[in-house]
Amino acid sequence: MSMASSSRTATRSKTVALAGNPNTGKSTLFNTLTGFRQRVGNYPGVTVEKRTGFLRGTQADTSIQLIDLPGAYSLGAQGADEGIVMDVLLGQRDPLPAPDVIVCVVDATNLGRNLFLATQVLEIGQPVVVALTMTDLAESAGLRIDVAALRERLGVAVVPVVATKNIGVDSLREAIQQAVDAPPTDRCPSFPDCVCAELDGLQASLASQPDGGGRDISRVEALQTLLEPGGYHESRVIKRCGRGLANELAERRQRIASAGESIAEVEARVRYAWIDSIIQRVVTQVKPPKPSKSQRVDRFLTHRVFGLAFFLLLMGMCFQSIYAWAGPVMNAIDGIFVALGGWLGELIPTGPLQSLMVNGVVAGVGAIFVFLPQILILFLFITILEDCGYMARSAFLLDRWMGLFGLGGKSFIPLLSSFACAIPGIMATRTIENRRDRFVTILIAPLMSCSARLPVYVLLIAAFVPSTPLLGGLVNMQAITLLAMYLVGVVVAIAIAFVVKATILKGPPQSFLMELPTYKWPRPSTVLYRVYEQGREFCITAGTIIFAVALIVWALGYYPHPASIAQDHDARRAEAAEIYEANDLTQEEYRQRLNQIDRDESGTYLRQSLLGRAGRWIEPVVAPLGWDWRIGTAAIAAFPAREVVLATMATIYNLGDETHERSAGLREKLQAATWPDGRPVFNLAVALSIMVFFALSCQCGSTLAVIRRETNSWRWPIATFVYMTTLGYLGALVTYQVVIRFI
Amino acid sequence: MVAGVEATQVAAKRLADMGFTPGVRVEMLRPGRPCLVRLNGTCMGVGARYQQSILLTIVETRAERDERRSSTPLRE
Numbered sequence: 001m002s003m004a005s006s007s008r009t010a011t012r013s014k015t016v017a018l019a020g021n022p023n024t025g026k027s028t029l030f031n032t033l034t035g036f037r038q039r040v041g042n043y044p045g046v047t048v049e050k051r052t053g054f055l056r057g058t059q060a061d062t063s064i065q066l067i068d069l070p071g072a073y074s075l076g077a078q079g080a081d082e083g084i085v086m087d088v089l090l091g092q093r094d095p096l097p098a099p100d101v102i103v104c105v106v107d108a109t110n111l112g113r114n115l116f117l118a119t120q121v122l123e124i125g126q127p128v129v130v131a132l133t134m135t136d137l138a139e140s141a142g143l144r145i146d147v148a149a150l151r152e153r154l155g156v157a158v159v160p161v162v163a164t165k166n167i168g169v170d171s172l173r174e175a176i177q178q179a180v181d182a183p184p185t186d187r188c189p190s191f192p193d194c195v196c197a198e199l200d201g202l203q204a205s206l207a208s209q210p211d212g213g214g215r216d217i218s219r220v221e222a223l224q225t226l227l228e229p230g231g232y233h234e235s236r237v238i239k240r241c242g243r244g245l246a247n248e249l250a251e252r253r254q255r256i257a258s259a260g261e262s263i264a265e266v267e268a269r270v271r272y273a274w275i276d277s278i279i280q281r282v283v284t285q286v287k288p289p290k291p292s293k294s295q296r297v298d299r300f301l302t303h304r305v306f307g308l309a310f311f312l313l314l315m316g317m318c319f320q321s322i323y324a325w326a327g328p329v330m331n332a333i334d335g336i337f338v339a340l341g342g343w344l345g346e347l348i349p350t351g352p353l354q355s356l357m358v359n360g361v362v363a364g365v366g367a368i369f370v371f372l373p374q375i376l377i378l379f380l381f382i383t384i385l386e387d388c389g390y391m392a393r394s395a396f397l398l399d400r401w402m403g404l405f406g407l408g409g410k411s412f413i414p415l416l417s418s419f420a421c422a423i424p425g426i427m428a429t430r431t432i433e434n435r436r437d438r439f440v441t442i443l444i445a446p447l448m449s450c451s452a453r454l455p456v457y458v459l460l461i462a463a464f465v466p467s468t469p470l471l472g473g474l475v476n477m478q479a480i481t482l483l484a485m486y487l488v489g490v491v492v493a494i495a496i497a498f499v500v501k502a503t504i505l506k507g508p509p510q511s512f513l514m515e516l517p518t519y520k521w522p523r524p525s526t527v528l529y530r531v532y533e534q535g536r537e538f539c540i541t542a543g544t545i546i547f548a549v550a551l552i553v554w555a556l557g558y559y560p561h562p563a564s565i566a567q568d569h570d571a572r573r574a575e576a577a578e579i580y581e582a583n584d585l586t587q588e589e590y591r592q593r594l595n596q597i598d599r600d601e602s603g604t605y606l607r608q609s610l611l612g613r614a615g616r617w618i619e620p621v622v623a624p625l626g627w628d629w630r631i632g633t634a635a636i637a638a639f640p641a642r643e644v645v646l647a648t649m650a651t652i653y654n655l656g657d658e659t660h661e662r663s664a665g666l667r668e669k670l671q672a673a674t675w676p677d678g679r680p681v682f683n684l685a686v687a688l689s690i691m692v693f694f695a696l697s698c699q700c701g702s703t704l705a706v707i708r709r710e711t712n713s714w715r716w717p718i719a720t721f722v723y724m725t726t727l728g729y730l731g732a733l734v735t736y737q738v739v740i741r742f743i
Numbered sequence: 744m745v746a747g748v749e750a751t752q753v754a755a756k757r758l759a760d761m762g763f764t765p766g767v768r769v770e771m772l773r774p775g776r777p778c779l780v781r782l783n784g785t786c787m788g789v790g791a792r793y794q795q796s797i798l799l800t801i802v803e804t805r806a807e808r809d810e811r812r813s814s815t816p817l818r819e
Contacts, residue, residue, distance in 0.1 A: 074760040112783045113762055229752045264755030268764045399777050458797040512790025514775045
């Protein structure tokens with residue numbers, strides 16, 4: 001056996017899971033323990049983020065994998081997303097093994113509530129280490145915790161840590177390694193006899209299931225199955241053991257109720273009574289409680305009027321910063337890719353390879369990277385707000401208003417973010433714990449008019465909407481039209497939210513119940529790492545899909561590519577050269593003529609490409625919208641990224657470089673475009689129809705790629721694409737057919 | 744003080760797990776929907792539906808609470 005393989009054999013691989021309430025400093029501790037070397041993904045089949053890493057500073061022969069579990073107040077769960085914590089702790093989530101040690105992160109400032117989950121974790125029967133965080137805040141709040149007494153009461157190691165200051169981290173690391181081979185504790189609260197009897201009976205019944213489906217169901221899971229009717233564990237156990245078990249559970253619950261115990265309250269009553277008996281002995285209030293800084297700040301920040309005004313001001317600053325800071329960087333990135341494309345264009349001879357590299361690869365990669373500054377800046381804000389504890393306050397403030405649309409307060413920031421770009425908006429839905437609210441928010445986020453729609457609005461409004469003064473000259477028709485385009489998305493989003501929550505995501509209404517954590521300074525390294533992580537994930541996951549889509553659209557726009565078109569245009573170039581050499585053209589005129597020939601050549605190729613043919617093929621479909629084949633082609637080409645619509649229209653109308661929204665050339669070309677019978681193609685009705693189509697349809701491959709990643713399923717991006725495209729078409733149809741009757 | 748919880752089993756279990764059990768003191772910090780309460784030393788936002796489920800008994804006004812706090816001896 002070689003030395004290497006011998007060394008591999010000697011290495012013992014262990015798994016440690018970090019569980020705890022939300023906002024207990026669990027992720028900060030995870031980052032400190034792993035030294036930021038971690039892998040982020042999703043648990044299979046659910047939308048919960050999976051974070052794993054390796055414990056740093058352990059003995060050379062021991063490799064300890066750390067799993068950072070989502071924050072939870074209890075092991076009881078309503079849905080699969082909430083059930084992840086128990087699943088991982090019991091080793092029921094492939095490919096993760098059952099943890100050898102569970103580190104229960106407990107907030108010292110709120111020991112009572114945090115120990116509720118800890119008591120459930122103790123009953124799992126695995127070695128447990130309690131990491132007592134925020135001990136510095138507890139001290140400043142006048143709380144003295146007798147750690148030795150707590151250790152003795154719980155029967156497990158209790159280690160005070162302040163992860164932000166690296167205090168106690170080494171002791172925790174040591175305690176984890178020692179706990180690997182330690183026996184589990186036997187100190188747990190005792191349930192009433194009637195509950196224990198029914199639990200014993202249920203376990204015996206599960207073990208005797210004919211196909212063995214219930215044999216490996218642990219006592220902890222059986223308890224949650226028994227005490228949480230309609231919960232995740234009950235439905236899973238029934239799925240495994242059959243419907244007969246539902247009747248048995250109902251009978252057992254009935255017997256517990258007959259013995260005078262409330263199914264909903266018995267667990268909380270027993271656990272909190274046990275916890276109270278511990279707290280009385282281990283916690284001493286050494287200073288009189290007085291309003292903390294958080295309380296004083298909250299008097300203003302959670303105020304119905306001032307708090308809301310502060311929130312709106314904060315959001316205004318945030319989005320102004322996104323526009324102001326991201327704009328120049330986005331332009332710079334765009335410029336780099338344009339320059340790179342130009343350089344490659346000169347380096348590679350004209351042909352399919354050049355077109356693939358310039359218009360496919362470079363343009364495709366550029367389309368991904370150009371969004372990066374917006375994503376990084378938005379996540380910088382979101383992470384800071386989350387880390388300092390303000391995000392929970394904003395959800396509290398907005399819950400009432402968002403409730404009018406069937407959503408929770410946490411949906412507001414993702415939807416607001418989507419006005420800049422739907423991609424960071426959809427990624428920001430990770431802060432929404434409720435699965436249904438999160439999916440509804442994801443579905444409607446692309447309806448918010450993002451910055452990529454603005455150039456289309458500006459071009460068409462400037463060209464076809466009169467600047468008639470309204471309200472005594474205070475505003476004009478063009479401004480009202482622009483506002484209407486933004487509002488149409490919002491109004492439709494509200495309607496969609498209602499419909500979706502009443503149909504495919506129907507369920508019992510979720511109400512707001514959330515702990516507002518103590519304010520604290522965000523840790524710069526955690527914030528920066530989180531921002532870096534979001535950017536990296538976006539580039540890798542979304543990037544691969546949008547890049548593939550960009551290549552497909554390039555191929556459709558390039559092929560077939562007959563040489564005869566190039567030959568015809570080469571003949572025109574030769575003719576222009578002869579005229580120039582005969583001194584009948586100035587150098588400037590000659591240059592302009594060559595540019596025009598280049599544009600004509602591009603336009604001719606595009607018209608006869610598969611994309612151009614598709615535009616002609618769908619002309620009967622788009623004709624009721626008032627569109628000709630050229631608009632149809634531009635709309636098809638814009639499905640991967642709506643930003644390309646102006647460039648595509650410019651190519652089709654043979655304009656070349658003049659493709660920005662304020663380009664007089666493109667505007668005049670559009671105004672001059674005619675049908676074969678001489679009628680102008682564009683008028684107010686057509687312009688509004690195009691704008692409504694762009695406002696409502698999902699023309700962004702990156703958005704669909706991000707929806708795929710966030711929902712862990714292709715079902716949702718396909719549903720988004722289908723419903724938005726249908727809405728876009730119907731909206732454009734109604735707009736055209738109504739407006740054309742009035743002009 | 745929480746006098747009782749009248750809700751579906753699911754909502755009642757969730758409230759109980761969070762600490763809303765009969766006999767527990769709840770301090771109302773900001774009334775309204777949602778409201779802000781202090782429960783076991785923690786600030787909690789409680790939405791309208793949960794509010795309707797929690798039956799509260801007023802055992803002490805704010806003024807009485809302030810008076811009590813200023814006169815409560817510290818534990819040694």
